[in-house]
Amino acid sequence: MIPEFGQLSLIIAFLLAVCLSIIPMAGSYNGRLVWMASARSLTAGMFVFTALAFAILTWAFYTDDFSVKYVANHSNLVLPIQYKISAVWGGHEGSLLLWILILAGWSLAVSVLSRNLPLDVLARVLSVMGMVAVGFFLFIIFTSNPFDRILPNIPHDGGDLNPLLQDFGMIIHPPMLYMGYVGFSVVFAFAIAALLSGRLDSAWARWSRPWTNSAWCFLTIGLALGSWWAYYELGWGGWWFWDPVENAAFMPWLVGTGLIHTLAMTEKRGVFKNWTLLLAIFTFSLSLLGTFLVRSGVLTSVHAFASDPTRGVFILVFLAIVVGGSLSLFALRAQEVKSTSGFDLLSREAFLLANTIIFIVTANFVLLGTLYPLIADALGIGKISVGEPWFNTFFVKLMAVVAMLMGVGAMLNWKKTDYGRIKKWQIPPLLISIWLGSFLPGVFEGSYSVGAAIAITLGSWVLLASIWDVRRKISKSATAGAGLAKLSLSYYGMIVAHIGFGVCLLGTSLNTIYSDQRDVRLTIGEPLFAAGYEYELLDVTRTRGQNFFADVGDVIVRKKGKEITRLRPQKRQYFSGGNMMTEAAIDAGFFRDIYVALGDELDNGDWAVRIHFKPVVRWIWLGAIFMALGGAIAIADKRYRVRKKVTKQVHSEGVEKATEVTEGTEDLGKVQ
Amino acid sequence: MHPKRKQRLILVLFIVVLSSTAIGLTIYAFKENLNLFYPPSKIVDGTAPTGKSIRAGGCVVPGSVKMASDSLVVNFNVTDGMAELAVSYDKILPDLFDEGEAVVLTGELNDEGVFMATKVLAKHDESYMPPEVADTIQSQGAEHMKTCEGLNYDS
Numbered sequence: 001m002i003p004e005f006g007q008l009s010l011i012i013a014f015l016l017a018v019c020l021s022i023i024p025m026a027g028s029y030n031g032r033l034v035w036m037a038s039a040r041s042l043t044a045g046m047f048v049f050t051a052l053a054f055a056i057l058t059w060a061f062y063t064d065d066f067s068v069k070y071v072a073n074h075s076n077l078v079l080p081i082q083y084k085i086s087a088v089w090g091g092h093e094g095s096l097l098l099w100i101l102i103l104a105g106w107s108l109a110v111s112v113l114s115r116n117l118p119l120d121v122l123a124r125v126l127s128v129m130g131m132v133a134v135g136f137f138l139f140i141i142f143t144s145n146p147f148d149r150i151l152p153n154i155p156h157d158g159g160d161l162n163p164l165l166q167d168f169g170m171i172i173h174p175p176m177l178y179m180g181y182v183g184f185s186v187v188f189a190f191a192i193a194a195l196l197s198g199r200l201d202s203a204w205a206r207w208s209r210p211w212t213n214s215a216w217c218f219l220t221i222g223l224a225l226g227s228w229w230a231y232y233e234l235g236w237g238g239w240w241f242w243d244p245v246e247n248a249a250f251m252p253w254l255v256g257t258g259l260i261h262t263l264a265m266t267e268k269r270g271v272f273k274n275w276t277l278l279l280a281i282f283t284f285s286l287s288l289l290g291t292f293l294v295r296s297g298v299l300t301s302v303h304a305f306a307s308d309p310t311r312g313v314f315i316l317v318f319l320a321i322v323v324g325g326s327l328s329l330f331a332l333r334a335q336e337v338k339s340t341s342g343f344d345l346l347s348r349e350a351f352l353l354a355n356t357i358i359f360i361v362t363a364n365f366v367l368l369g370t371l372y373p374l375i376a377d378a379l380g381i382g383k384i385s386v387g388e389p390w391f392n393t394f395f396v397k398l399m400a401v402v403a404m405l406m407g408v409g410a411m412l413n414w415k416k417t418d419y420g421r422i423k424k425w426q427i428p429p430l431l432i433s434i435w436l437g438s439f440l441p442g443v444f445e446g447s448y449s450v451g452a453a454i455a456i457t458l459g460s461w462v463l464l465a466s467i468w469d470v471r472r473k474i475s476k477s478a479t480a481g482a483g484l485a486k487l488s489l490s491y492y493g494m495i496v497a498h499i500g501f502g503v504c505l506l507g508t509s510l511n512t513i514y515s516d517q518r519d520v521r522l523t524i525g526e527p528l529f530a531a532g533y534e535y536e537l538l539d540v541t542r543t544r545g546q547n548f549f550a551d552v553g554d555v556i557v558r559k560k561g562k563e564i565t566r567l568r569p570q571k572r573q574y575f576s577g578g579n580m581m582t583e584a585a586i587d588a589g590f591f592r593d594i595y596v597a598l599g600d601e602l603d604n605g606d607w608a609v610r611i612h613f614k615p616v617v618r619w620i621w622l623g624a625i626f627m628a629l630g631g632a633i634a635i636a637d638k639r640y641r642v643r644k645k646v647t648k649q650v651h652s653e654g655v656e657k658a659t660e661v662t663e664g665t666e667d668l669g670k671v672q
Numbered sequence: 673m674h675p676k677r678k679q680r681l682i683l684v685l686f687i688v689v690l691s692s693t694a695i696g697l698t699i700y701a702f703k704e705n706l707n708l709f710y711p712p713s714k715i716v717d718g719t720a721p722t723g724k725s726i727r728a729g730g731c732v733v734p735g736s737v738k739m740a741s742d743s744l745v746v747n748f749n750v751t752d753g754m755a756e757l758a759v760s761y762d763k764i765l766p767d768l769f770d771e772g773e774a775v776v777l778t779g780e781l782n783d784e785g786v787f788m789a790t791k792v793l794a795k796h797d798e799s800y801m802p803p804e805v806a807d808t809i810q811s812q813g814a815e816h817m818k819t820c821e822g823l824n825y826d827s
């Protein structure tokens with residue numbers, strides 16, 4: 001009976017979503033307060049019933065209810081409990097339910113945390129989110145019901161969760177990624193609401209910024225987790241493959257990065273309003289496109305699910321409605337949203353605009369490369385795939401320009417800058433980074449790499465320019481501590497995120513240039529030299545895990561005869577399904593990883609072994625963590641919190657008022 | 673000229689130059705990096721070019737997988753039900769690679785008609801079949817197969 005209750009609550013949630021998408025929206029036009037105010041309770045209801053459905057599905061997994069088809073296909077009796085729970089989103093239906101749960105969660109968060117939002121704006125925002133939810137509820141109820149039963153012949157045991165997914169990464173990567181993906185629906189809803197009312201002021205930007213930033217932080221972490229998971233779990237030792245599904249998640253990130261920057265400009269300076277709206281629409285549309293690409297199985301990818309063509313068609317139609325509808329609305333109403341002020345070529349706006357454009361161009365390239373195989377197939381050109389080198393070619397060059405402009409732009413003032421005054425703060429970091437760039441590649445082993453020289457120059461330029469900018473900011477204060485205390489949190493957020501970008505840039509490029517990866521044949525007891533290290537396979541033994549057998553290699557790694565580490569890579573065979581899985585063993589370090597994965601046993605007792613030496617690979621994810629942290633710090637800035645309270649304090653305390661005013665002007669002058 | 677118009681003109685010129693460079697580079701880079709997919713029968717009959725990066729795919733013929741005794745080189749055949757293509761690969765095969773299962777390969781065809789693979793992608797999901805392979809594999813000229821099971825390997 002219980003699964004039917006899940007089905008029922010899903011339908012109730014759907015009906016509430018329908019009400020949510022109609023009543024508050026209508027209320028915002030006919031001015032009935034009760035209609036508008038119903039948005040909050042409808043949102044809460046939608047969330048509660050979706051959560052109930054999700055909890056019931058989780059319960060079905062927990063209790064091994066194999067009469068539910070989805071459970072039978074994605075779990076079995078011996079599956080460890082944490083994977084039974086994460087198997088809820090291990091397949092198509094369940095991950096879609098997670099999608100909707102998170103959408104309902106974001107809607108609830110908006111309704112609870114936006115107490116100071118005017119009621120009509122809130123009503124419209126929640127209504128738009130309700131409309132998105134309606135689309136997904138229809139999708140799940142009609143094409144992918146997770147509560148379908150297998151009756152009357154209930155299986156005794158389930159199939160298995162794909163062994164690749166039986167991992168810690170599976171527990172956190174999809175929820176984080178979805179939090180990011182779906183989180184962009186909030187700014188999308190804000191954009192639609194602004195277009196409907198024709199009202200887009202700095203207050204609008206201030207409301208949407210924390211939501212956009214948080215979605216972006218989640219997406220950043222989600223992508224980093226995915227990359228890290230692929231690195232240690234897939235057993236190939238790569239951290240990015242330009243796989244269509246990776247691209248699908250990466251495009252919203254690229255455009256979203258542009259969006260958080262144009263939002264900053266819209267809030268501070270009232271410029272690029274249309275641009276911001278358009279990016280908000282694009283970001284969310286790309287999230288939907290990503291969902292389409294993953295769900296429809298139209299592309300060959302490691303992420304592809306077994307698919308059903310009706311699902312692809314459904315999402316494509318939904319995508320067309322969302323994109324078509326919002327773009328037509330934009331075309332009709334964009335005229336009413338005008339920018340108020342101009343700016344010079346040498347201003348923060350100009351540099352931000354340039355970098356935003358580059359991010360959009362990059363996203364377009366990725367989109368082209370991802371969809372080109374589909375277009376070519378449809379046009380009958382043939383079955384084509386776009387190789388990784390193509391993506392790398394343009395991506396590296398475009399990001400290099402971003403890095404160059406970033407160091408300059410962050411130091412400039414809004415509107416207009418007297419370059420003479422910031423020149424002395426730009427020269428030292430520039431010289432130091434050029435020196436580092438030209439000097440360091442000569443120190444590293446191997447031949448001098450020009451690519452590394454450029455990468456180090458650019459990476460250290462981003463880092464040093466940020467540090468020098470902080471020094472410039474505090475140079476007028478009496479002590480460094482006093483200066484640092486005066487800077488706003490959103491400024492700190494920007495600095496931390498930019499440093500993260502620099503670290504990530506250094507990590508990706510140096511890792512690509514200096515990695516040593518080889519597949520070798522190891523004879524037990526015979527050491528092998530690779531990239532300055534000595535690897536010896538001592539033996540391979542067989543052990544048993546909770547739901548698998550494993551061959552465990554014992555590899556000793558030495559440098560100049562001294563033992564560095566002992567690695568125990570595994571080759572697992574899972575009981576159900578008999579799938580093989582490689583568990584790489586990694587000796588992680590701040591400056592390098594040693595990565596060993598076991599291949600197959602060869603006929604004479606030798607083993608195929610994958611040995612990788614990966615310099616600074618951790619910096620890639622460290623950089624991403626910094627970027628997300630920067631975003632989080634910026635959200636914590638107090639100007640996003642209740643305005644009314646501040647005004648009250650200003651009235652009562654003169655001192656408060658004085659600080660408030662200086663902070664305000666400082667914000668305008670310096671802070672992004 | 674009115675300064676605002678001038679600003680717009682600069683912007684338009686900037687966009688035109690940027691986008692035409694971008695498009696030019698894209699097309700150029702596309703030429704170098706597009707890998708066309710060929711089913712084994714099209715490779716065996718000589719339609720596919722040699723010495724150029726292409727992709728192939730099909731089902732691994734049971735019993736055809738042979739490992740070298742002193743290196744990692746592995747040889748196997750893939751089939752689309754009509755012709756068999758010899759493949760050589762010198763790295764570690766993916767976990768899900770198995771006889772009688774679908775694979776998608778990237779690599780070059782050498783002069784002896786052997787496909788020198790640089791990348792082997794094996795299926796990821798029990799019931800998933802890469803669409804390229806599904807399209808090319810036909811059993812008795814009828815329905816597209818969902819998996820490699822039931823494929824007639826004798827032909």
